[in-house]
Structure formats: structure tokens, C-alpha cells
Amino acid sequence: MTTLRHFETPLLKTSFHPRTEAANKLWSWGNWGGYTTALTFEDLSMEHSAIRNTATVYDLCPMIKYRVEGPDATAYLNRLTIRNAAKLSVGGVHYTAWVNDAGHLLDDGTLFRLAQDRYRICCQERHLNWLLDSGHGFDVTITEETEEIAALSLQGPTSAEILRLGGFGIDGLKPYRMAEFALGDGWLMISRTGFTGDLGYELWTTPDQALALWDRLFAAGALHGLRPIGSDALNIARLEAGFVITGLDFTPADTCLREDRLRSPLELGLGWLIDWDKGHFTGKAALHKQRATGTKWSFVGLEIDGNISAEGAILYHDRKHEIGVITGACWSPILKKNIALAQILTKHLAGVNIWTEIYALRELHYEKLMMVARVVDRPFFNPDRRRATPPGRF
Amino acid sequence: MQSFDTIVIGAGPNGLAAAQRLASKGAKVLVLEASGAPGGGAGLAHLSYNLDPRVAKSMALAQHGLVWQQTNLATTALGTDGKHLRMQGALGATLSGDVPEKDRAAWAALRTRLLRFAAVLAPLNQMSPPRIAKDAGNPMLRLGMIALKARMMGAREFRELGRIILTNVHDLLDDELSAPLLKGALAFDATLGGWLGPRSPNSVLPWLVRLSGQTAGVQGALGLPKGGMPALGAAMAKSAEAAGVTLHCNARAARIIVEDERVAGVTLADGEEIRARRVVSAIAPKTTLLNLVGPRHLDAGLTTRARHQKSRGGAAKLSLILRALPDFRGADLTDRLLIAGSEHDVERAFNPVKYGRVPEKPGMEIMIPTAHEPGTGGMHRLTAVAQFAPHAPADRDTARAAMLAACMAQLEAHAPGISAMVQSAEILMPYDIEDQYGLPGGQWHAGELSVEQMLFLRPLPGLAQYQGPIPGLWLASAGCHPGGGVSGTPGWNAALAMEAAQ
The missing domain is CATH 3.30.70.1400 (Aminomethyltransferase beta-barrel domains)
Structure with missing residues (x-):
């Protein structure tokens, strides 16, 4: 076999690649921002279960x-x-x-x-x-x-205990705060943040410390169910947490070709972020105008009857008129519910008589299902352990 | 202290036109002028070619001191062998000199056509540019009339307009004419004040805009006020003051005050704050947005577009004091004299400027004011616009010296002995013009007048209706539609837009 040249292997490898490669039993890789990223290491259900019951690491380097x-x-x-x-x-x-x-x-x-x-x-x-x-x-x-930064997301109920066992005193660290620790001859910055909606941390260090960090966590987490997860399991967790992903839930304006696909924060349920009183910011005048006139589109969480994921499904009013599209959906293992995030015409926000058209693939044949969808509050899943300080010893 | 509801920045033709209009409708207007006297770009210009008739009439410029020395100045295109080409009447209505018969006929046809096309487009000058957004509220009747008049020229002429409107001057002239001196004079005029050569794409349209102007009711005619162009600026200032405008000279605006995301007044360079709910900037939009307002008060995309707005000046201004009247091989010194041997000479003068260098043989538009009105102490004055000159050479002083030497060599070649008559010489390069007149890049139009920066794209997409990006801010300079010249048109249009918004 001849060696592949660089342009024949365009995906870069992250600082944790020697470890993720060894752990990736399914050899299931995807492209995230030009980097080789694991989609599933071994078993999707077990990986999601670890996010909600034990602890997980997810390679954040491509962020x-x-x-x-x-x-x-x-x-x-x-x-x-x-x-x-x-x-x-x-x-x-x-x-x-x-x-x-x-x-x-x-x-x-x-x-x-x-x-x-x-x-x-x-x-x-x-x-x-x-x-x-x-x-x-x-x-x-x-x-x-x-x-310049190697980043690893450590998420799940036992994540705090693993850090303690690893020698990092994070008891006083509140959600959305960070602290710096020594790591080898370098440093480790730990922030209590994450994309799972659970208790968890994100760990930031230099690439030369990456493998030592991984090994230290796995040594500390051996008895606390630590396992690596891929993007598929994370996607289920983020849907349960109700988080949006650029490129999936909305098309970024700088790459969007279709004028009617552009979305504002008000249309993506992110209006709460806007500080209207801080003075000028880019886009403020336009957003101000949109706030006054109202938005055409809204972003909602949905619960859908049945147990077939409604990924990409079209939303209908009264089973007839198209009123939106589902941008992310899954069967939530923790809630035992069929959940989705969707863009929906604002006038249907009240959520009456909304249907989704789901194509269920059953042994090579699609079956078309019309299922009732209900608008519900986000996040779908929001456990107290996410916020408790000091974090629980699970 | 007196209070004002409107501050106009810049007492150039547009600032004064806007101020006069606003004051005559009851506004309390203060005009801030950085230099010691009003007039702005009028002090830089040689001739009047597009004074807005609405402005001349409403400002009653004749009553405020404007007297024309000439309303239809003749041009002599200088030949080095003394065989000059004299163009009399608007846009060379009659030619005298060594021009082949077939060129005379072809020019007569082309001249008629150019003036006709320019006249069809002229009404666009006197309105806010149409918007392309949905439900923009465009004046469809007026736009329809322009389209109808264009179509009424007949299929043949309408097609011809379509054919030439985005073409280049060189090809247009080459299609019809052969006499180098004629083609050179026309190519020089067509590219005057721009940053393009006769072969540059889209150079015809800016020429048509130039030809849409008029002097004393005659389209395409060149006017010379008694006392020179500064006298036109002075008349506009008098008219504005008569309408109740307060004029402060030596008052350089340093910042436009923005409070609660709206305009609140102006801070002067000496720190004085003057409050007003409305600020009309009649200086270049680029300077207004980036320096006076500042990026912090503007969206990032708009800031980037303003930074990227093209504003390169290609003209230098030469002023000589001469101990005697020069002899341009018998040319009438009261004419406008052109040095532009051929259309190729004009292009060759542009070539080095593209790369920041000085041309060996710049084209020149020469005026000798003392041939019209005697000067003091027996001295004579000669001023010239020399094209092209680099706006950003590697070394400014070297380029200035080289440009002066090149201009003097051109003059000496056409008026032997003139160098020995020079008492003093001064040349303003585009960057000197920027320093003195505040025009970015020394660009006459306060932002290049090129197809991609015209109409609804002038000065920038989204700002073409004279309304600034911040409530209370208005843009009214030559950088706005329809562009420069001592016309007052952008200022007048801006004032009309302000009235319409009330």
C-alpha cells in the first residue's frame, strides 16, 4: 500500500487522536470543522446513558x-x-x-x-x-x-467526583465559572460549562498536555463509568437540553444563499440574550425594528406522539398547511419521549393542531406517519445536579 | 449662546445649498467650516459645468454676487506644432483646425447623441436615487418618465444608449473618430476628476453624468465666474447667510456627538461642543462615518463597506505666478487650453498612476485667469489640472517634485520659454488636496464616481437616500448621488429628503 499524500487525507487529527483512535471500536468518524471526529465509539445507547448516569469525555478540539x-x-x-x-x-x-x-x-x-x-x-x-x-x-x-488549545468536555453526574479524584479541587466552582490548575509543567483551565445540560466541565489546556490529561482522567474515572462519547450521543443530550447548533438549527447568515432562510436571534428563541440597554451593537437597529414589528418565525421545543424520531420532518397545521420544519429530533432515552426542536411560523406558536409528517423506515419500506406535536418549554431535561454547588458525589 | 436645530458640517457648495434650503424653510442652521473661508471644493475647481439650476435660482446667486465672465467657454486643444484644435460652443459644437471632414460629420453625430443621452439621464440627478428594496416607495411616475423618454428616442437610439452606457471612452471614440487631437481632448474631458483612463471599463457613464450638467441653461457648456470659481462659493455663502444661516469658519468638526444612539451635536477640534438634533455632513461620507461618527456607533458591516469605498484621486492642481503672459503658439489665452495629444496620451498618463508612479507626460487643463481679468503688479496667474497623479506614491515629496517637473516640461513643450517666466510654482498632489480639502484620497467627488458607486450604490448601499445610519444624521456631500462638481445638487437633494422625512 502506498502512503497517502496530504491532500488525500484532508481531515486533521486532534491532540487527543492517539486515544480516540484506540477507543473507536466502530471506526466511525466524521468531519467536524476539518478535524477527524468520532461519531460513535462503541455503542450509542451506552454513550448517551453515560452522559446521564456516569461520566463521559468528548473531544472539543475542533471547536x-x-x-x-x-x-x-x-x-x-x-x-x-x-x-x-x-x-x-x-x-x-x-x-x-x-x-x-x-x-x-x-x-x-x-x-x-x-x-x-x-x-x-x-x-x-x-x-x-x-x-x-x-x-x-x-x-x-x-x-x-x-x-493552540486542546479541549475536552467532561460531562455527567460523576464528572465532579472524577475531577476530585484526579486532584482538581472544583468544589467551589459554580456553573459558568472557571478556575485554573497546574497540569504537568503546564496549566489546565476548568470551566463548569458544557453542551449536555447536565453536571459537567470543559477542560482547556495546551496540546502538549492533552494525552496526560486524558490518561489522568481515565485513571481517576475507572470506577466511575467514564467513557469517551462521539458526536451522535452528544447530539441526543444537547437536544434534551434544548441547545441550538449553528448550521443545524439555523443557517449562518454569511453562508446562507436563500434570503428566506436567514434567521435573527428573536426568531431562534435567543432574544433573551440581547441587552437592549448596553448601547449600540452590530445589528441592533435591525433587531429593534424586528422586535417592534414581530417575527415571522419562531423556534420551539416539541413533544411528538410515538417513538420515531422526526428528524427533518415538515410541520403542518391541521394536517394540510406547511408551517415549519424540524431542525433536530430524537427519541429521548432519559425522558422516554419523542422530542424535537423546530422552526415554526410565529402565528402557529400557540401550538394548536400541529402535525408532523414522519417517514419511518421499516425493513426497507417507508411508512408515512402523521403525528401530533405539542409545543413545550425548553429545556426538555434540566436536572438540579447541573446547578448544585458543591456538586454531588455520585 | 445661540442654539441651532441643525448643524451642517462643511461650507462647500453642497453644505451651503443644503443650509440655505433648510434655513429658508425655517430651520435654525449653523454651518461649520474647517478652513478660513466658505467655498470648499469651489476653491479647487477650475470651471463650472454642472451648477444645479434649482440651486442657482432658489439661492438667487445672481443677486448675491455671481456674475459670469464666460458662460460657454471655448477650448483649445494644443498641438505641439502650433496646429491647434479649437472647440467652440458647448462640447465642441464647432471645430476649427486640422480635422478631417469625415471626423467633423462623425463628431457632430456623436456629440448630438452624447448630449441627448446625457439629457435623458439628467432628471435622475435631481432626485434621491431609486431604491431596489421591496415596497421602497420609489417615485415611479418620475422614473417611468425617464424610461419613457429614453424609449421615445426610438429603438435605434435606445439600443445605442444600451450599447455604449457601460463601455469605455476609448472604444467609443475609436468607433467614430480618427483625429488624435480631437480624441485626446474628448478622452481627457471624459476622465477628468476620475480614477480611470479612457480604456477603463465603464468610463462612458461618468462622462454622460458630466455632460448632463449645464451652465446658464446650455447643456454641456463650461462657465467661468467673474473672480474665478471661489466667487461662486462666495455667492452661495452670501445667499445662505441672507437666508439666516450662521456660518462659523475656522471651526473644524472633530466628532459627531452620538447619545442614546442618535445624533446630539458636534464637537469641534478645540473641544467646544455644539448641540443640535440634526447634523448634516457635507464632507465625504467615508470621513463622516469613519472619523466623525466612528465605528463604535456603526454596524461592523457598514464600517467595512465605508472603509472599502473607493476614493482615489488622480488629479493634481498646479498654480504658477508668471512674470509675463506665455505664448502657447498663438492659442487664445482666454480659452481653456488642453494638453492631451491623443487618446493614447491620456491612457499613457494613467498607466503609471495605477502603480503609484508619476507619468512622464501628464495631460493638462490650463486656465490663465489674468488673461480674463488683469492681475496685480503686472503678474500673471496660470492654473492647471494635471492628470494623472498618484494618490498614494511610495514617497510623497519625490512624487510631488517629479509631477511638478513633468508638468513644467509639458508646458515648456507647448509654450516655449514659459519656464523662464515662472515667479513661483505650487502643485497640490491628490494627498495634498486630501489634507487641504478633506477629500479622501484627494478624490474630487468625495468618493469615486464609477458605475459601482453610483445611484443606489452611492455613497454606500443602504445609505443612498441621504439619511445617515444614525437617527439625526444626514449625508449631503459630493460623495452622495449624483456626485461632485460645483453643483450643490447632492446638498439640495439631501435637504429635499429631510423635508420629505418630516
């Missing part, structure tokens, strides 16, 4: 990371994002989003305040040009640091 620093960093971020970065204290993390001039979503992400004048943005899509353009007139430096 896009930008460092924003300088005297105007806060002012810059307040102009860039819709939430108020000034209200984020040092050591804090918040979920936020940013939009273009027309108020259409470019991406959502988490903002970490590392120091008074230093932040990190973590997001799904690449935005360096937009971030740099937005920096004109601000004393700020923006650095793409995706490759």
Missing part, C-alpha cells in the same frame, strides 16, 4: 477558538455580540451570539472572560474575517487559537 485582548476588548465584544460582555466578571463564562448588520445570526458561542482585558470566544464556525473587520477602530488584538 473554533479566538482570543480577544486589549484595552478595548470589552467595548469590542459589546459591539460584536448581542449580550453585555461588561456584565461578565473575570473568571466567568456566558453563552452569546452575534449577528450581521441586518440582525441575522452569524453564530452562537461561549464567551470566557480570562482577564480584565482578555477573552476567549468558542464557536462552531470560522469568523476571523468578521472578527477582524469588527475590530476596526478598537484597540484590540484578535487571534485564532483553535490549534
Whole structure:
């Protein structure tokens, strides 16, 4: 066999690849932002079950990371994002989003305040040009640091105990806060954040410490059910938590071709992020206008009859008129319910007489099902252990 | 202290036109001028080619001191052998000189056509650009009339308009004419004040915009006010003051005050704050948005578009004091004199400028004011617009010296002995013009007048209706539709848009 040349293996490998490769029994890989990412390591049900019952690690390296620093960093971020970065204290993390001039979503992400004048943005899509353009007139430096940081998500009820056993004192760490620890001859930053809606942490370090971190966690977690999970299991957990994913639940404005597919934060249920009183930010005038006139689209959580996942299904009113589309759906193993996230015309938000058209593949034949859907509050799953400080010893 | 409801930044033709209109409708208007005297770009211009008749009439410029020295100035295109081409009447209605018969006939036809096409498009100048958004509320009747008039020219002419409107000047002239001096003069005029050569794509449309102007009711005619173009600026200032406008000179606006996301006034360079609910910026939109308002108050996409707006100036302004009247081989010195030997000479003068270098043989438009009105102390003045000059050369001082030398060599070639008459010489490169007049890149139109920056794309997409991106801010400079020249048109249109918004 000849060696493949670089352009024949376009997917990059993350810092944890030696470990994820060894653990990937199904050899099930996907492409996340140009990186080789495990979809399922061994068993999807067991991986999801571990998120809700024991603990899991998920390789976050492909998450896009930008460092924003300088005297105007806060002012810059307040102009860039819709939430108020000034209200984020040092050591804090918040979920936020940013939009273009027309108020259409470019991406959502988490903002970490590392120091008074230093932040990190973590997001799904690449935005360096937009971030740099937005920096004109601000004393700020923006650095793409995706490759400089190795990140691992540790999620599940026993995650806190595993960290304790691993020698990291996280008892005082509250949700959406972070703390720094020594790791080898380097550092480890632990934030109490995650994408599962459960008790969990995200661990940030340099690539040279990645494998040592992995090994330390697995040594500490041997008796606490720690296992690696792939993107498929995480997707079920994030749906239960009601989180949106850029590119799945909405099309980012900078790559969107169809004018009627553009969505604003108000249309994606993210209006609560907007700080209308913080002063000007990009897209504010457009969003202000949309708030006054009302949105055409809304974003909702649905419970659907039956147990067949409604992924990609069209929503109907009175079984006849198309009123929306399901952007993410699954049978929730923890809730024992068929749940979905959907874009729906605002006038049908009241949720009466909504039907989904589901195609169930049953031994090579599709069966068309019309199932009743009900609009429900998000998150679908929101356990107390997610918030308890100090976290429980499971 | 007196209070104002409107502050106009910049006492150029557009600022004064807008101020006069607003004041005459009852607004309390303060005009802030950075320099020591009003007039702005009028002090830079040579001639009047597009003074807005609405402005001339409503501002009663004749009553405020505007007297025309010439309303239909002749042009002499200089030949190095003394065989000049004289173009009299608007846009060379009659040609005298060494021009082949077939060129005379072809030019007569092309000239009629150009003026006709320009006249069809002219009504667009006097309205806000149409919007392309849905339910934009465009004046469909007026737009329909323009389309109808274009179509009424007949299928043949309508097709011809479509054929040439986005083509280039070189090809258009080459299709019809052969005489180098004629083609050179026309190519020079067509590209005057732009950043494009005769062969540049889309160079015909800006020429048609230029030809849509008029002087004293004659389309395409060049006007020279008594006392030169500054006198036109002075008349506009007098008219504005007569309407109740307060004019503050030596008052440079440093910031537009934005409070609660709306305009609240202006901070001057000396720190003084003047409050007003409405600020009308009659300086370049790029400068207004990026420097006076600042990115913090603007959306990121708009800021980027403003940064990328093209604003390259290609013209230098030469001023000579001469101890005697020069002799341009017998040319009438009261004419506008052109040095542009052929359309290729014009293109060759543009070529090095694309790469930031100085041309060896710049084209020149020469005026000798003291041939019209005697100067003081027996001295004579010669001013020239020299094209093309680089707006961002590697070294400014070297480029300036090289440009001056190139201009003097051109003058010496066409008026032997002139160099020895020079008492003093000054040349303003595009970057000097930027420093003195605040025009970004030294661009005459405060933002290039090119197809991709015209109509609803001028100054920027989404800002073409004179209304700024922040409540209370209005844009009224040559950077707005329909562009530059000492016309007052953008300022007047902006004032009309403000009235319509009330």
C-alpha cells in the first residue's frame, strides 16, 4: 500500500487522536470543522446513558477558538455580540451570539472572560474575517487559537467526583465559572460549562498536555463509568437540553444563499440574550425594528406522539398547511419521549393542531406517519445536579 | 449662546445649498467650516459645468454676487506644432483646425447623441436615487418618465444608449473618430476628476453624468465666474447667510456627538461642543462615518463597506505666478487650453498612476485667469489640472517634485520659454488636496464616481437616500448621488429628503 499524500487525507487529527483512535471500536468518524471526529465509539445507547448516569469525555478540539485582548476588548465584544460582555466578571463564562448588520445570526458561542482585558470566544464556525473587520477602530488584538488549545468536555453526574479524584479541587466552582490548575509543567483551565445540560466541565489546556490529561482522567474515572462519547450521543443530550447548533438549527447568515432562510436571534428563541440597554451593537437597529414589528418565525421545543424520531420532518397545521420544519429530533432515552426542536411560523406558536409528517423506515419500506406535536418549554431535561454547588458525589 | 436645530458640517457648495434650503424653510442652521473661508471644493475647481439650476435660482446667486465672465467657454486643444484644435460652443459644437471632414460629420453625430443621452439621464440627478428594496416607495411616475423618454428616442437610439452606457471612452471614440487631437481632448474631458483612463471599463457613464450638467441653461457648456470659481462659493455663502444661516469658519468638526444612539451635536477640534438634533455632513461620507461618527456607533458591516469605498484621486492642481503672459503658439489665452495629444496620451498618463508612479507626460487643463481679468503688479496667474497623479506614491515629496517637473516640461513643450517666466510654482498632489480639502484620497467627488458607486450604490448601499445610519444624521456631500462638481445638487437633494422625512 502506498502512503497517502496530504491532500488525500484532508481531515486533521486532534491532540487527543492517539486515544480516540484506540477507543473507536466502530471506526466511525466524521468531519467536524476539518478535524477527524468520532461519531460513535462503541455503542450509542451506552454513550448517551453515560452522559446521564456516569461520566463521559468528548473531544472539543475542533471547536473554533479566538482570543480577544486589549484595552478595548470589552467595548469590542459589546459591539460584536448581542449580550453585555461588561456584565461578565473575570473568571466567568456566558453563552452569546452575534449577528450581521441586518440582525441575522452569524453564530452562537461561549464567551470566557480570562482577564480584565482578555477573552476567549468558542464557536462552531470560522469568523476571523468578521472578527477582524469588527475590530476596526478598537484597540484590540484578535487571534485564532483553535490549534493552540486542546479541549475536552467532561460531562455527567460523576464528572465532579472524577475531577476530585484526579486532584482538581472544583468544589467551589459554580456553573459558568472557571478556575485554573497546574497540569504537568503546564496549566489546565476548568470551566463548569458544557453542551449536555447536565453536571459537567470543559477542560482547556495546551496540546502538549492533552494525552496526560486524558490518561489522568481515565485513571481517576475507572470506577466511575467514564467513557469517551462521539458526536451522535452528544447530539441526543444537547437536544434534551434544548441547545441550538449553528448550521443545524439555523443557517449562518454569511453562508446562507436563500434570503428566506436567514434567521435573527428573536426568531431562534435567543432574544433573551440581547441587552437592549448596553448601547449600540452590530445589528441592533435591525433587531429593534424586528422586535417592534414581530417575527415571522419562531423556534420551539416539541413533544411528538410515538417513538420515531422526526428528524427533518415538515410541520403542518391541521394536517394540510406547511408551517415549519424540524431542525433536530430524537427519541429521548432519559425522558422516554419523542422530542424535537423546530422552526415554526410565529402565528402557529400557540401550538394548536400541529402535525408532523414522519417517514419511518421499516425493513426497507417507508411508512408515512402523521403525528401530533405539542409545543413545550425548553429545556426538555434540566436536572438540579447541573446547578448544585458543591456538586454531588455520585 | 445661540442654539441651532441643525448643524451642517462643511461650507462647500453642497453644505451651503443644503443650509440655505433648510434655513429658508425655517430651520435654525449653523454651518461649520474647517478652513478660513466658505467655498470648499469651489476653491479647487477650475470651471463650472454642472451648477444645479434649482440651486442657482432658489439661492438667487445672481443677486448675491455671481456674475459670469464666460458662460460657454471655448477650448483649445494644443498641438505641439502650433496646429491647434479649437472647440467652440458647448462640447465642441464647432471645430476649427486640422480635422478631417469625415471626423467633423462623425463628431457632430456623436456629440448630438452624447448630449441627448446625457439629457435623458439628467432628471435622475435631481432626485434621491431609486431604491431596489421591496415596497421602497420609489417615485415611479418620475422614473417611468425617464424610461419613457429614453424609449421615445426610438429603438435605434435606445439600443445605442444600451450599447455604449457601460463601455469605455476609448472604444467609443475609436468607433467614430480618427483625429488624435480631437480624441485626446474628448478622452481627457471624459476622465477628468476620475480614477480611470479612457480604456477603463465603464468610463462612458461618468462622462454622460458630466455632460448632463449645464451652465446658464446650455447643456454641456463650461462657465467661468467673474473672480474665478471661489466667487461662486462666495455667492452661495452670501445667499445662505441672507437666508439666516450662521456660518462659523475656522471651526473644524472633530466628532459627531452620538447619545442614546442618535445624533446630539458636534464637537469641534478645540473641544467646544455644539448641540443640535440634526447634523448634516457635507464632507465625504467615508470621513463622516469613519472619523466623525466612528465605528463604535456603526454596524461592523457598514464600517467595512465605508472603509472599502473607493476614493482615489488622480488629479493634481498646479498654480504658477508668471512674470509675463506665455505664448502657447498663438492659442487664445482666454480659452481653456488642453494638453492631451491623443487618446493614447491620456491612457499613457494613467498607466503609471495605477502603480503609484508619476507619468512622464501628464495631460493638462490650463486656465490663465489674468488673461480674463488683469492681475496685480503686472503678474500673471496660470492654473492647471494635471492628470494623472498618484494618490498614494511610495514617497510623497519625490512624487510631488517629479509631477511638478513633468508638468513644467509639458508646458515648456507647448509654450516655449514659459519656464523662464515662472515667479513661483505650487502643485497640490491628490494627498495634498486630501489634507487641504478633506477629500479622501484627494478624490474630487468625495468618493469615486464609477458605475459601482453610483445611484443606489452611492455613497454606500443602504445609505443612498441621504439619511445617515444614525437617527439625526444626514449625508449631503459630493460623495452622495449624483456626485461632485460645483453643483450643490447632492446638498439640495439631501435637504429635499429631510423635508420629505418630516
